[in-house]
Amino acid sequence: MADLGMVGSSKRSRVVAHIFLILGVLIVAFPIYYVVIASTHTLQTILRPPLPLLPGAEGPANYGEAISGGIGRIGGVSVGRLLANTAIVAVGIAVGKIIISMASAYAMVFFRFPFRMACFWLIFITLMLPVEVRIMPTYKVMVQLHLIDTYAGLILPLIASATATLLFRQFFMTIPNELLEAARVDGAGPWRFFKDILLPLSTTNIAALFVILFIYGWTQYLWPLLVTNSNSMNTIVIALRKMISFADADTPWNLVMVTAVLAILPPVLVVVLMQRWFVKGLVETEK
Structure with missing residues (x-):
């Protein structure tokens, strides 16, 4: 009982x-x-x-x-163009962050050079700096380099990531020294060791970070708002804000809702398609 x-x-x-x-x-x-x-x-x-x-x-x-078609409140730009802009920015930021973070983590773990730990702590300290602190100097640099209203101006200032560098560094530190010694005995140089050994071992970590960083790039608002003046270079998040007026009658709510749905779909598809890799990359701590 x-x-x-x-x-x-x-x-x-x-x-x-x-x-x-x-x-x-x-x-x-x-x-x-x-x-x-x-x-x-x-x-x-x-x-x-x-x-x-x-x-x-x-x-x-x-x-x-x-x-x-074109939407009048955003200068006649179509949502298709906005989606293309946002996809280019999101993929560029995600891929750029992963490449730079892997390279910097690889250098700090497997190479010995002066002030190696000082470089790591300088990168780590940037986590404590809010975006607003460095956004105006960054904007000034973009103006001087004539990168306003360009994809490079939208992507380059956002591709450095202290968080991703820290994650890759912690993973690379779990690689056994015996594996490095075996690669040296086989005559593998630094590039071959990175390409043939570290890169395949990092696949799940890369997939998990790509999902997070893609969504980070897709939902950016403040930086694209500052660095774009042309409606044709707007991302879809910026366009959504421009489409909404203070007066309901002046806002094409049917098109706003369509734009919102289309803005949601790509991040959802990325998460759904890469869900297995994403979860695997988050839960695996050892290879």
Whole structure:
């Protein structure tokens, strides 16, 4: 009887846990569902509450207008161009951060040179500096180099990452010295050791960091706002803000909702497609 009571209690606990889990998912997912539904209705329907909770018939027209046509409030730029800008920036930042972080961590772990630890601590200290402290000097440098309204100006100032350098350094320090000695005996130089041994071992770490850094680059707001003057160089986050007016009647809410949906999709796809690698990279501490 005691066993039956424990089984019943365990089942009730699981049911209660699942109820709270479902409620949490609904609370988180409902605003996204609301945005998706709103993107399929006309502007007049959105401005006349309550908004229907079922999809409307204007979805194809709204998405077609936003992707291929121009949106007046952002200078006639299409959402397709905004998505391309944001993708270039996000991938550039993620790839740049990974390359620079791996190279700097490799140098600090496997090479001996003067002030090696001082260089590491200088990199580490940048974690304590808020972005606002260095954003104006960085902007001045971009102006002097004529990189305003360019992809290089959007990407280059954001590709250094102390966090990624620290993570790669900690991983490289777990590599056995015997592996390094074996590579030397086989005649492998520094580049071959990095390419043929360290890079394959770092695959899961790279995948996990890519997901995090891609989302970081995709959601950037402050720096793209400062370094772009042309609407055609805006990222999708900046464009969303420009599309919204203080007066509801002046805001194309149907196109805003379409843009919001399209802004959500790429990060979600990256997380879904790389979920296995992402989780594996986070939980694996030893190779």
